[in-house]
Amino acid sequence: MQLIEPDGIIYSGAEAALRALAHNAHGQWLLDWYEHSPIFASIAEKSYRFVADHRRFFSSLTRLAWGRHLEPPTHQVVRWLFLRSLGVIYLIAFVSLWVQIMGLVGSNGILPLN
Secondary structure (H helix, E strand, O other), X not given: OXXXXXXXXXXXXXXXXXXXXXXXXXXXXXHHHHHHOHHHHHHHHHHHHHHHHOHHHHHHHHHHHHOOOOOOOOOHHHHHHHHHXXXXXXXXXXHHHHHHHHHHEOOOOOEOOO
């Protein structure tokens, strides 16, 4: 991986990946570790080199785990299930009220309306 910053500095390997992630506020800490810990930097570079040397194998693992199309996960199934479940709960509540309303409220109910 190669990263060319706007000022013309070129980075490669794990440092390029971590600098690219650091453009997001949540990824800055990894670059800080890389810059301030020689042990972390060495492990990151060796790990990056290992994955790069075995790219075909790791690509197969990725396809096996996530499928051919790597897209951010959506919550459509959960949203669909939640809304249907909420609808069923409301239906049960209103049917229950419909059955019990005459015993609860009315001239002969628990709360007389006299």
